[in-house]
Amino acid sequence: MIFGLFKQHGALNSVPVFSAFEQGITHLGHTAHDNDLNADVAVIWSVLWYGRMAKNKAVWDHFTKQGKPIIVLEVGALKRNTTWKVAVGGINNEAYFGHTTNNDDVRLTALGIRIQDWKDTKNTNSIIICGQHQASHQWRNMPPVSDWISNTIQEIRQHTDRHIKVRCHPRYPFNFNNTKTNVVKSMPKRIDIVQDFYDFGAELSNAHCVVNWSSNPAIEAVLVGVPVFTGPDSLAHAVANHSFDTVETLVKPDRQQWANDLAYTEWTVDEIAKGIPLNRILNKINT
DSSP, X not given: OEEXXXXXXXXXXXXXXXXXXXXXXHHTTOEEEETOTTSSEEEEEOSBOSGGGTTHHHHHHHHHHTTOOEEEEEEOSSSTTTSEEEEESOSSTTSBOSSOSSOOSHHHHHTTOOOOOOOOOTTOOEEEEEOOOTTBGGGTTSOOHHHHHHHHHHHHHTTOOOOEEEEOBTXXXXXXXXXXXXXXXXXXXXXXXXXXXXXXXXXXXXXXXXXXXXXXXXXHHHHTTOOEEOOTTSTTGGGSXXXXXXXXXXXXXXXXXXXXXXXXXXXXXXXXXXXXXXXXXHHHHHO
16 A cells, blocks of 8 residues: 655654654555645644644545545654554544453553552542544544634533632633633643643642543643543543533543553554554454
């Protein structure tokens, strides 16, 4: 097969990942071409149609119209800037990562990921609502982010008066119509420019729960023991709360199998260069 790699539309941290993926293609006996719109498979960075990655939307539409698969590379949630998502058709629950159910804990252990105990939420403080970028493919068919935030606050207020902190996406600040009390908005604070780390971990220390539709914050929260509310496309949906009537009696399911399976959705650069994640998704590409 011929894989078309659209490297020039990637984020700055995508360079070594694209390079490794190209090595993986060759390792498995396939061919990689740069910017080949006639390729059998497209390989793009993220599904955020914004900034450097905005032109990926045209690539996505072109291959989708032809019924050809699209592999998406993206920063991971397990070990940011160390593990990377590799999937067909997206980066969340809509995507295909290969065999991702009933996996063992070998890979989770090898990555050094430890599932922290669920927090005792009786005396915790804020409900954190994490916004997403409106230009993302993940957000298609959704209302404007500002409207979703306002509606979510109204739903939460039917069940609790707890403090609510609305946390904007780092690259998508927004205003929202808030008529409720005890609600504040915050912008993420960058704590490492090189690694592009933000202060979300610190905010989770006293969080009652996290509300996030379908992006990485829900995964991060669940792993450190903070209950979450998500939409169905979130990779954390299987261990999430799904209705705000449980906001004061939060569901805290067993997470071991979920975490085992999640560990097979992200890969190191070395593993990508060996073609390991590509080999796991080839059956989807060949169908």
